[in-house]
Each structure stands twice: as structure tokens, then as C-alpha cells.
Amino acid sequence: MLGTSKTKLYISNKKAKETLNGYIFMTPTIIILGVFLLLPILFAIVLAFYKVQPLGEVSYNFRGWKTFLRMVSDERVWIALKNTAEYVAIVVPIQTILALTLALILNTRLKGKTWFRVLFFLPTVTSSAGLTLIFMWICNSNGLLNSFLTFIGLPTYNWLGDPNVALKAIMLMNIWSTAPLFMVIYLAALQDIPETLYEAATIDGASLWDKFICITLPFLKPVTFFIIVMGIIGTFQLFDQSYIFSRGSGGPNNSTLTVVLLIYQYAFRSLDMGYAAALALMLALVIMIVTLIQRYWFKDQKLN
């Protein structure tokens, strides 16, 4: 009897000690996540239903569901969504295929592939602010692009001033900087495919192309789905490039307006924080739903 109660006491002591230590280790995380993440998330939900006046003394007026109705009839929301859709339709397929192609090449036994991998990654580690400025410098009216065109005898063009080109330039820049990131993810996935499968296929007389279609592609399905979803989410979150490119206006003629840029404009230019928070909330919901679908699907694939 005495023995068991002693053990119990020991166990409860140990448990108390572990709990105390656990919270000592967790305190900074709990405070920061609480104040700058969990609280803001709740705050954002509340904000979405209020009209907030952020200058001087901050004031709140309840507005309810009207904010959400306003979104549907807001022309600029539709323009931002249209730009995003156009962006997804062009950027996501190109960067995925480019990433896969480069990964397949780098997965062969070529010499010097590490060097190529390191080099390709340069745009990915460069900040979007730096990249945008470099791109603007190349595309400006007496920049490298135009001198190259003159050199090969083609007419020059004012690239940055044309609404049809502005978004394309940002797209190109994004493909260039994100494809290498996805390439590395593809490379890791390619290295996980068991070598024995290819060996068995070779014995059965399969060609390179057969092996690619029947072994490589099915194995890459989950990671491709992941990459596409990441690409779409990245597109929805586009901001820096548009902001720097258009000095925060989304121009020329709304052609570089993105959802996040719109949220920024409503919150910090029109000072309509409630409406901006509601837009941010919708954006977050869309992204979370897409992520959840991807997670669910990915898990399914892993089990099979």
C-alpha cells in the first residue's frame, strides 16, 4: 500500500515537474503566438463586421454582413480576381512543367549538375524587391531588352507603360524565381522513386519514355499536386512585385492589381480597415480550403 502511494506521489511529482518545464520552454512561443497570431485571427473576424476608423482615436461601428455584400458588387475585387485567374492560368502550368523538366535533367548522371542547381536557385533567394528593380531596369525604354531588339533589327517598345505587358512581365519574373524552388522539391521526390522499379522495367524491355509514363509520372502525382497548390496560393498572395512595379497603384489601368494589393489599398490608402479585413478573411478562407483539399488528397495518395 505504502509503496503504491509513493509511486503515485513520484509520478504526480514527475508530471508536475514536466508540466512546469514544458511551460517554461513554451512561454515565449505562447506569448508571441497568442498576441501576434491567435489574437489577430480572432480580431480579423470581428473587424470584418465593423467599420473601423484608424486615424487618431480608433473607432468601430458595427456593419454586419453588409461588408460581404459590398465585395460582390465591388468592381475592383473582380478585376483583382480576374488578374489572379489569368496569372494562375499562365504561371502555374509553365512553372510546374519547367520545374519538372529541369529536375528530370538534373536527376540524370550529368557532371556538374550541383553547380547548375546552385546557379538556378539564385533568383529564388533574391528578394522580390531586388528582382523587380532589376527587371524594370532591363525592360525600361532604353534597357537591355530594347537594345537587344534593336541589335537583331526589331522595333523597340515602351514595355513598362503598356497594361497588357505589365502583368506579363511580373508573371515572367515569378516563373523565373519560383520554378527553381519547385525543381528542388521535384528532385527530392525523384530520388525517392525506388531504383528497382526502373531495373525491373528495363528487364521487361521498357523504353525510356515508357518508364517515364508508367513509373515516374504516377510517382510524382502527389508532389505535383502539392506544387500546383503552392503555385496557386503563391499567386493569390502576390504583392511585392505589383506594389513596387506600380508604386502601389496596381496600374497601369489596374493591370497589376492583385488581391493583397487591393487589401493594402483599402486598409492603408482609403483607411477602410473593416472592409480590408473582410477581404483578407475571404482570401484566407480560400487559401485554407485549397490547402485542406491538398492535404487530404496528399494523405490519401500516401496511404495507397
Place this chain on the structure above:
Amino acid sequence: MKRFYWIKGSLYTILILYAIITFIPFAWALSASFKPLSEIVAGGNNFIPQEFTLENYKQIFSQEPLFGRWLFNSIFVAIWVTGFNLLFNSMAGYALARINFAGNQVWFLIILVVLMVPGQITLIPTFLILKSLGWLNSYQGLIVPNVVNATFIFMMRQFFINFPKDLEEAAALDGLSYLETFFQIVLPLAKPALAAQAIFIFMGSWNNFLTPLLIVSDSEMFTLPLGLNTFKGQYISYWNYIMAASMIFTLPALAIYAFFNRYFIQGVTYTGSK
């Protein structure tokens, strides 16, 4: 055999072409930063400046007296953010992996949920919270909200879960407390994970544009990307200055990447396959 060489040759051609596409914009920007304005305006396509000058780099510091301050702000903020993240994320990751405290599962679940919440939702509330704390336009405002990171807490937890237990058991027999064990025994052995984390966090902070844009309006408190954006507005068409300034901003990040790219690739692979 001939066919084999032909394939190899075309693969190398693709790689080299793509390498050129990747490299040219950087080379062109670097070259512009060493050209005088006259050569920029003339618009030649020579990569090697006809008249090599360091004047642009000197000029940006004297024409824009705040440039040095922006550089300092960026370094200062990035170093503190990185230091705090290494410490706090590792501590939290360790607690979640190794200490069986009441609420362990709940906090791990919260971390997993937080991982999925996109950052944009917190932008406006964080702005209002910082405003009410009086932390807009301050180093606290730039640093404190970013001192922990759910992604890396998760990464450190996975790292510590696979960590051999014997050392900690030996430390417990020697009577070391949890904190002593963590700082004296566990942390020194976690160097590879810490290195990957440090690079990602430092670069993230260095390159961050959106949050400083919201938090800082006073030009003295600008970080480099914000400064660069203003600078571009003031010196539009002085591309020699803008490119010199961009190089000061870009090259440190590229240098860090060049030195530590092994950890970098590991980190990306890790985030991709988690």
C-alpha cells in the same frame, strides 16, 4: 553510343541556356552599378563598363544620407529576429517533442493549425495591435511579432523526435535540469537544423517587404527594401544609382546562399515533403 552523346549534348545545352537566362539579369544589374550615368543613357549592350566607376556606390550614401541607416536597420532587425527564432523555436520544438507536459497535444495541434493560416489575415489586426502598443515605427514593432515561427517550431519538433535519447537520459542521471540538458547537451548537437533555420529566417527578414511597409512610415526606420522602393521613386531614370543600391541589398543575401546552399536545399526539400 553515338545517340547517347547526342542526348547528353542536348541536355547540357538546355542546362547552359537556362543558366544563361538565370545569370544575365544579375550580371546586367551588376554591370550597370559600375557604369557612369552617361553610359547608362547611351544604352549600349556591353556588359563590361567602358568606364568603370565606383562613384555610384559612393553617391548613394552621400545623396541619400539615410541609406546607411536603412542598411543598419535591415541588419539589426534580421540579426535579432534570427537569434530569437533560433532560441524560441528550438525550445518550443524540444518541449513538444520531449517533455510530456499537460497540454502538449493541444499546443502541437495549435501549431499545426497555425501553419495553415495564411499571413495576410493577420496584417491589419497586427497593425492595430502594434498601434495600440505604440510600436509603429519602432524596432520592437519590426522584431517582436516575428520572433517565433510555427513552421520552424514544427521542424524542430520533428528533428528532436528523431534525436537519440541516451544522452538526455545520462544527463538526467547526472542530475541536470531540463534547461541545463537543453542548453548544454541538446542544442550544441542540433547545429545542422539550427543552421538551416538561421539561413531561412535571416533571408526572410532581410527580404521582407510587406510587413515593414505597414509598420513603418518614418523614413528613418525603413529597412532596405522599403528604402530601395523610395529611392527608386526619387531617382527614377538614374538606373546606375538604383542598381548600385539594389546590389547592396541583393549581394549579401546571395553571398549567404552561396556559402550555405547545402543547408538551404535541405531546408526546401524538408518543407516540400513534410
